[in-house]
Amino acid sequence: MAFRQPEQLDSSVEMRSRSPSPSTQVFHPRKLRFADEDFDKDSADKEDEGESPQFKKRPATDVPDISMSPPCQKVQALRLFSTPATPKTILTQCSNHLSAAAAAVNASRREDLVRLTERPRCLPLHNRNMQAHPQDTANVNPFTPDSLLAHNKKRCRTQFGRENLNVNAMQKYLLSDNCDDDGSASADGGNDSQREFSQQAPKRLALHDTNISRFKREFMQVSVIGVGEFGEVFQCVNRLDGCIYAIKRSKKPVAGSSFEKRALNEVWAHAVLGKHDNVVRYYSAWAEDDHMLIQNEYCDGGSLQSRIQQHPLGESELKILLMHVIEGLRYIHSNDLVHMDLKPENIFSTMNPMAHKMGGDTQAQNPSKDEDGDGMDSVYEELRNSENLVTYKIGDLGHVTSVKEPHVEEGDCRYLPKEILHEDYASLFKADIFSLGITLYEVAGGGPLPKNGPEWHKLRDGDVPSLPALSKDFNELIAQMMHPNPNKRPTSQSIFNHPILSAVDSKSKLQLGLELTVEKRKNEILMNKLREAKKQIKLLEQKVTVLAVANTPESLEGQRCLRSFTRRMRTPFSSDRNKNQLSPLFDKLVS
Ligand SMILES: Nc1ncnc2c1ncn2[C@@H]1O[C@H](COP(=O)(O)OP(=O)(O)OP(=O)(O)O)[C@@H](O)[C@H]1O
Numbered sequence: 001m002a003f004r005q006p007e008q009l010d011s012s013v014e015m016r017s018r019s020p021s022p023s024t025q026v027f028h029p030r031k032l033r034f035a036d037e038d039f040d041k042d043s044a045d046k047e048d049e050g051e052s053p054q055f056k057k058r059p060a061t062d063v064p065d066i067s068m069s070p071p072c073q074k075v076q077a078l079r080l081f082s083t084p085a086t087p088k089t090i091l092t093q094c095s096n097h098l099s100a101a102a103a104a105v106n107a108s109r110r111e112d113l114v115r116l117t118e119r120p121r122c123l124p125l126h127n128r129n130m131q132a133h134p135q136d137t138a139n140v141n142p143f144t145p146d147s148l149l150a151h152n153k154k155r156c157r158t159q160f161g162r163e164n165l166n167v168n169a170m171q172k173y174l175l176s177d178n179c180d181d182d183g184s185a186s187a188d189g190g191n192d193s194q195r196e197f198s199q200q201a202p203k204r205l206a207l208h209d210t211n212i213s214r215f216k217r218e219f220m221q222v223s224v225i226g227v228g229e230f231g232e233v234f235q236c237v238n239r240l241d242g243c244i245y246a247i248k249r250s251k252k253p254v255a256g257s258s259f260e261k262r263a264l265n266e267v268w269a270h271a272v273l274g275k276h277d278n279v280v281r282y283y284s285a286w287a288e289d290d291h292m293l294i295q296n297e298y299c300d301g302g303s304l305q306s307r308i309q310q311h312p313l314g315e316s317e318l319k320i321l322l323m324h325v326i327e328g329l330r331y332i333h334s335n336d337l338v339h340m341d342l343k344p345e346n347i348f349s350t351m352n353p354m355a356h357k358m359g360g361d362t363q364a365q366n367p368s369k370d371e372d373g374d375g376m377d378s379v380y381e382e383l384r385n386s387e388n389l390v391t392y393k394i395g396d397l398g399h400v401t402s403v404k405e406p407h408v409e410e411g412d413c414r415y416l417p418k419e420i421l422h423e424d425y426a427s428l429f430k431a432d433i434f435s436l437g438i439t440l441y442e443v444a445g446g447g448p449l450p451k452n453g454p455e456w457h458k459l460r461d462g463d464v465p466s467l468p469a470l471s472k473d474f475n476e477l478i479a480q481m482m483h484p485n486p487n488k489r490p491t492s493q494s495i496f497n498h499p500i501l502s503a504v505d506s507k508s509k510l511q512l513g514l515e516l517t518v519e520k521r522k523n524e525i526l527m528n529k530l531r532e533a534k535k536q537i538k539l540l541e542q543k544v545t546v547l548a549v550a551n552t553p554e555s556l557e558g559q560r561c562l563r564s565f566t567r568r569m570r571t572p573f574s575s576d577r578n579k580n581q582l583s584p585l586f587d588k589l590v591s
């Protein structure tokens, strides 16, 4: 039976149990939903089949009121929970209940069940052909944009989806125009390459076969910066390039386990999405000792969760947060992907990024900035040292899935809308919007969020209390994002265009103050240059007048020079090259 014992149902365990030590790890239910008749029936059937022996059916009198019930695990989740290779499994707990022999029998039975029930289809993880020539094979990233792999073409999808390619087939495919608009092969070459694809083993490149030893060789570990349910994250310095990175290492070996797919999913999503300013940047990934390692951008501001430990965010900070996260989300959604686990622990921040941006922008407008020694360096330095400029980035892409072929592994139930827990995946974009809405609600002071019970239901039934610290408009926007009907929630694009996020409004006073300082300094520098230029022009005019009286060839040259010089001085940041050309003549005139 699928009902768990009350203490197991209490998802507060999930929060308490985030521990760096695997030995102290406690069961973390993630796939949760509310009890319903089908659920009970399904679960009862499974019990009849002898499944989940450790979970006993509750007496009917114990079944809680549906509307008030805490979230219960889904049958499928229970299967996964008891799958030895799933990180959500607490092997130690299992071993307390089962003898080693019984565990072995159950494990093989469960493996069969998982193979039967995994969506969209379960693929063997090891491929003997690939072991022979692992260097000639590559996975196909299912999240790659359609333009590259024609992933939206059914024919192509069935041949490419979650398969690996060998190098010849990949070259042939990329070089041939093999999918025309109706999805049929357009040329013989296309047919050939497609046939070749279809003949290939529909298997992923097994992580186990790609194990390499990079971590210690390439990186120097500085500290542990975070521990999640799935991985430990280290701050590391790359020995070669000297830059800091965040390296996430799966807590348990994933190669060869049913959790391998989840690990690869995160890598695939990062590889496709980690190019946006508001999504944590991705550098590389590899398997080592059967663990998955992902090298990501290090976000020096930590998680949003850690930022709100002292006090909730004010409205101006919230606007910045919303603007950044919605930009990242708009980008994810524009790739037909959804995050499915947005929450403060998965939103990271980098400090003072504007310093680089401003530097970059100004540099672009003024390529001679450094040569001019215009004094702006100190201003940029000042901004770099500022502690109050922040960029928020969406991280932890382990639950990302495609809206075209959704394979949903629900995230944290505190942040999920009801429809997802009821397995209604028709509006996945809007599930992310709900999660972001409730995240805003929490970080603005509405937290801690309920994990179950009547409060949990109220927040999902349109009964979102107004937060006194926020304006009416902001409260309304949050309520709209948490609307019980997904279709009534705004899209990421419409939130992005919302008047509440107009450029000036979204900047904090401090940011505006810093930008004003920069502009003032720029102005001062320009004024100095202008004064200097005026002086020089005056000087030149005097010399030219003197020479004109003499009417010598030199005077004509002087006039030409003066005209050219004054023209250039109209452009405040003249290049050094021009200055150098003029200076000999100028010196001559002045002397
Ligand atoms: N790129 C990064 N820069 C800085 N800190 C990070 C970074 N990535 C992760 N962290 C820290 O490590 C923690 C765990 O990371 P992450 O959420 O990716 O792990 P997880 O195991 O997938 O978590 P979850 O329990 O949400 O599945 C984060 O909450 C954050 O504090």
Ligand SMILES: [Mg+2]
Binding pocket: 228, 229, 345, 346, 396
């Ligand atoms: Mg996380």
